[in-house]
Amino acid sequence: MLLQGWDREAGPRWLLDLGAVWDGRVGAWRLDAIRYADIAAPLSAAAEKAETVGPPSESFLDEVPKWRSLRWPKIDLPALREEQTAAVASWQASGRGLVVMPTGTGKTVVALKIMADAAVSSLVVAPVRDLMYQWHRRIFEALGYDAGVIGDGVHRVRPVSVTTYDSACIHMEKFGDQFGLLIFDECHHLPGQIRRDAARMSAAPLRLGLTATPHRADGRHIDLDELIGPVVYLQDVAAARGRTLADYDVVRIPVKLSAEEQSRYDELSRQVRSYMVERRKELPAYSWQDLCGDAADTPEARRALIAYHAKQAIEDRAEEKLRVLEDLFRLHHSEPCLVFVGSNAMARDVSRRFLIPCLLAHSRKQERLEVLQGLERGDYPALVANQVLDEGVDLPEVKVAMVIGGSASSRQAKQRLGRVLRRRGNTRAVLYEIVTAETNEEKRSRTRRRSDAYAGTKRWKK
Amino acid sequence: MLTREYALVAFRGGRAFPDRLTRRAHGHYLRYAEKALRVYRNGVGRTRRDLHRGVERAFAAEPDCPLRRIRAFCKLLDDRCEYDEDRRGAAAELRKAVFRAAATRHPLVRQPDRLFESGEAAAKAEIAAMLGRRWQEIDRDLFADVIEFQPLVSFDDLSGPAALLSRYNVAQAQVALFNAEKMTVWAGQDFKTILRHAKLARLMHTISRDGETRYVFRFDGPASVLRETRRYGAAMARFLPALLACQDWRMSANLRTQGGYRARFDLSPDDGLTGHMPAPNEFDSSVEAAFARKWGDEPRDRWRLIREGAVLHRGQKVFVPDFTFRHEDGREVLLEIIGYWTPEYLAAKAETLKQFADRRILLAVSYSDRKELPALPSDTIHFKTALQLKDVLSRLAERSEPRAAAPPAAGPSS
Numbered sequence: 001m002l003l004q005g006w007d008r009e010a011g012p013r014w015l016l017d018l019g020a021v022w023d024g025r026v027g028a029w030r031l032d033a034i035r036y037a038d039i040a041a042p043l044s045a046a047a048e049k050a051e052t053v054g055p056p057s058e059s060f061l062d063e064v065p066k067w068r069s070l071r072w073p074k075i076d077l078p079a080l081r082e083e084q085t086a087a088v089a090s091w092q093a094s095g096r097g098l099v100v101m102p103t104g105t106g107k108t109v110v111a112l113k114i115m116a117d118a119a120v121s122s123l124v125v126a127p128v129r130d131l132m133y134q135w136h137r138r139i140f141e142a143l144g145y146d147a148g149v150i151g152d153g154v155h156r157v158r159p160v161s162v163t164t165y166d167s168a169c170i171h172m173e174k175f176g177d178q179f180g181l182l183i184f185d186e187c188h189h190l191p192g193q194i195r196r197d198a199a200r201m202s203a204a205p206l207r208l209g210l211t212a213t214p215h216r217a218d219g220r221h222i223d224l225d226e227l228i229g230p231v232v233y234l235q236d237v238a239a240a241r242g243r244t245l246a247d248y249d250v251v252r253i254p255v256k257l258s259a260e261e262q263s264r265y266d267e268l269s270r271q272v273r274s275y276m277v278e279r280r281k282e283l284p285a286y287s288w289q290d291l292c293g294d295a296a297d298t299p300e301a302r303r304a305l306i307a308y309h310a311k312q313a314i315e316d317r318a319e320e321k322l323r324v325l326e327d328l329f330r331l332h333h334s335e336p337c338l339v340f341v342g343s344n345a346m347a348r349d350v351s352r353r354f355l356i357p358c359l360l361a362h363s364r365k366q367e368r369l370e371v372l373q374g375l376e377r378g379d380y381p382a383l384v385a386n387q388v389l390d391e392g393v394d395l396p397e398v399k400v401a402m403v404i405g406g407s408a409s410s411r412q413a414k415q416r417l418g419r420v421l422r423r424r425g426n427t428r429a430v431l432y433e434i435v436t437a438e439t440n441e442e443k444r445s446r447t448r449r450r451s452d453a454y455a456g457t458k459r460w461k462k
Numbered sequence: 463m464l465t466r467e468y469a470l471v472a473f474r475g476g477r478a479f480p481d482r483l484t485r486r487a488h489g490h491y492l493r494y495a496e497k498a499l500r501v502y503r504n505g506v507g508r509t510r511r512d513l514h515r516g517v518e519r520a521f522a523a524e525p526d527c528p529l530r531r532i533r534a535f536c537k538l539l540d541d542r543c544e545y546d547e548d549r550r551g552a553a554a555e556l557r558k559a560v561f562r563a564a565a566t567r568h569p570l571v572r573q574p575d576r577l578f579e580s581g582e583a584a585a586k587a588e589i590a591a592m593l594g595r596r597w598q599e600i601d602r603d604l605f606a607d608v609i610e611f612q613p614l615v616s617f618d619d620l621s622g623p624a625a626l627l628s629r630y631n632v633a634q635a636q637v638a639l640f641n642a643e644k645m646t647v648w649a650g651q652d653f654k655t656i657l658r659h660a661k662l663a664r665l666m667h668t669i670s671r672d673g674e675t676r677y678v679f680r681f682d683g684p685a686s687v688l689r690e691t692r693r694y695g696a697a698m699a700r701f702l703p704a705l706l707a708c709q710d711w712r713m714s715a716n717l718r719t720q721g722g723y724r725a726r727f728d729l730s731p732d733d734g735l736t737g738h739m740p741a742p743n744e745f746d747s748s749v750e751a752a753f754a755r756k757w758g759d760e761p762r763d764r765w766r767l768i769r770e771g772a773v774l775h776r777g778q779k780v781f782v783p784d785f786t787f788r789h790e791d792g793r794e795v796l797l798e799i800i801g802y803w804t805p806e807y808l809a810a811k812a813e814t815l816k817q818f819a820d821r822r823i824l825l826a827v828s829y830s831d832r833k834e835l836p837a838l839p840s841d842t843i844h845f846k847t848a849l850q851l852k853d854v855l856s857r858l859a860e861r862s863e864p865r866a867a868a869p870p871a872a873g874p875s876s
Contacts, residue, residue, distance in 0.1 A: 166578075168575055330578055344608070348605055356568070
């Protein structure tokens with residue numbers, strides 16, 4: 001951001017305090033775009049009163065904001081709960097700050113409401129590409145707006161866009177003046193030598209940070225005050241509900257499928273479900289085994305079984321899951337990670353793609369020990385294991401874990417991982433659940449998952 | 463041999479029908495079988511998974527062919543193969559080297575950018591250069607010790623596609639017998655051969671007379687045995703092909719599936735299954751053959767070993783010893799070797815032998831765990847894997863009246 005009109009000597013004290021630097025080549029003061037709000041207000045107020053703030057200015061020309069007001073095609077949000085309304089109101093008091101709420105408590109709706117009300121060019125920044133796509137979907141469902149996508153080989157900047165932290169910090173200098181509202185999802189990922197540019201290079205006066213856990217092990221979370229704003233809303237779970245939180249957050253990442261795969265997936269799911277529902281009308285206890293047995297005899301059962309297998313095949317899509325893993329490894333590149341998958345084949349695929357050691361169901365004891373110790377000692381950055389590993393195998397304690405799957409068996413995997421995810425000091429651990437893109441069923445189950453946030457026995461302190 | 467996961471059986475009206483391919487209904491399978499054989503014949507160096515896929519492709523024109531049947535073919539073909547199982551652990555060593563080298567370049571990203579410069583492709587190329595091999599080879603060998611990726615070393619070919627199909631039929635019959643509680647065989651002219659192979663397989667049996675020249679074998683089935691069920695099942699499965707190679711017999715087995723369903727499985731030479739006699743080395747490695755080899759041709763302590771055992775009859779009951787020991791002075795001692803047993807079987811055997819109380823009969827009973835030796839009839843020798851000459855000789859030396867006056871058995875000597 002350039003401030004023209006004052007020469008080098010004339011720059012007032014407060015300008016220097018904001019970190020302005022004189023750029024002799026262009027004869028102007030240079031500041032980080034983030035400073036926009038800090039200088040635009042006083043300068044324009046002074047210009048209105050026609051006071052001289054320094055020779056020889058008479059007026060204040062603000063060419064920075066390229067963002068504009070929007071009109072949403074529709075506003076279709078669920079009814080907000082009390083806490084969500086309170087969060088929105090707290091943020092709207094200053095327009096800059098963090099909303100801290102546990103995962104699974106509906107932070108997205110809070111953000112969408114804020115976006116709806118602000119009705120200004122907005123940019124949503126997500127930690128991984130597949131969550132970026134999820135935001136895209138949610139914005140479209142709630143506001144009828146087809147947001148631009150910046151990242152993952154796409155560069156489509158629209159007044160409302162979604163992006164990732166990595167893409168944002170690389171590209172923000174090009175469009176830092178185009179958005180009036182920045183929303184940082186899982187904003188505890190923002191502070192960081194390079195990633196902070198995503199906030200620094202934007203002039204947006206309105207900033208929202210969403211997180212369940214602002215604290216970082218490296219203490220850099222205090223930067224969030226400057227990069228986004230102070231905590232404006234803190235959901236005090238313990239007091240309000242008398243419940244306690246687990247040591248770790250569960251972040252669910254639905255893998256994005258292409259539009260036709262998604263609709264095919266939904267159709268196949270519907271076929272299987274409707275068959276089971278039909279059969280259960282006569283036989284309430286009709287089970288999966290019954291379907292497999294019937295498939296030999298009845299054509300309808302056979303079709304339902306074929307639909308199930310086709311659905312499974314889409315779910316097993318390795319490519320997309322590998323993409324999510326890459327993004328998560330990028331996000332947590334300096335922390336040891338533990339990945340659980342549902343099959344030996346998947347474990348090998350992950351191992352060969354990222355060249356990290358893997359533990360298969362029948363790995364030899366010697367190799368298993370070497371790998372586990374290697375992760376603990378830091379010789380290996382990450383490890384992938386088939387979740388059917390013998391219960392007796394001692395997994396090392398980590399702070400970051402990923403489970404690929406979403407079926408019942410991965411519930412056990414999650415429990416097992418839950419036991420090794422430990423809080424270290426004030427920072428919480430995180431378990432990422434990578435699942436196939438949402439069907440309507442999964443949207444319904446979102447309400448069920450809220451209870452996951454409250455599993456466990458440790459109290460959550462600020 | 464096939465295991466339960468490959469079994470295909472149809473149940474109708476209380477009878478069991480293991481999957482069987484017939485020339486009339488499945489003549490076209492010869493074409494697919496030939497293709498499958500070719501996959502293996504030309505498959506040296508290819509991985510097990512590749513070969514299985516090749517076999518699946520061979521049956522692609524037959525969408526109704528159950529996957530299980532195709533998998534069974536793969537299993538039967540694999541049984542004739544030697545795969546490189548990487549006993550040296552080369553794959554594990556390679557993994558360690560590769561993963562350690564990659565650790566400093568984590569995460570390997572598809573598209574390198576300002577933030578993460580270690581592109582996947584570049585990193586792999588660097589590591590390949592470091593190890594002095596092409597990445598393609600490394601990728602192929604990284605998990606070469608996993609069963610699916612083991613490469614084929616050699617394949618023992620079959621005479622043709624018909625051989626594969628007929629072995630498949632026999633294999634399905636064999637695996638069906640895993641669920642047999644009881645198996646009855648009616649035999650005529652080939653009674654001795656059938657008995658020989660039953661004893662070779664060490665099956666639990668009783669024999670009775672069925673008219674002048676016919677005999678009935680009653681075998682305990684694997685499903686009636688609590689311990690070592692798998693091994694006993696395999697033993698019974700080994701017996702079947704020999705039975706199939708004989709003439710003039712009929713078999714009926716009472717099956718009890720794991721779900722508790724009961725059905726009868728009948729078989730006779732009319733069913734057209736092709737049998738084959740076990741390989742010679744199966745004879746040679748048997749307990750009796752080993753014992754006879756050790757004994758040699760000469761008498762020991764004036765006892766001569768006679769292998770061609772007499773068939774003894776007492777009314778309906780039949781007893782065929784494994785060995786007859788004849789002393790110079792004309793005394794005879796008979797010996798039967800018992801491999802698999804249950805307490806009930808031994809009790810039944812003891813009852814049978816009461817019928818032959820006029821003869822002195824030794825039982826040699828195998829055991830794996832000292833603790834499990836039950837109370838046994840007096841004239842019994844225990845052995846673990848090999849029947850010891852000295853145990854037999856010491857027992858022969860005991861001058862005893864048959865049965866009643868026999869002193870308690872001395873403990874097993876190792």
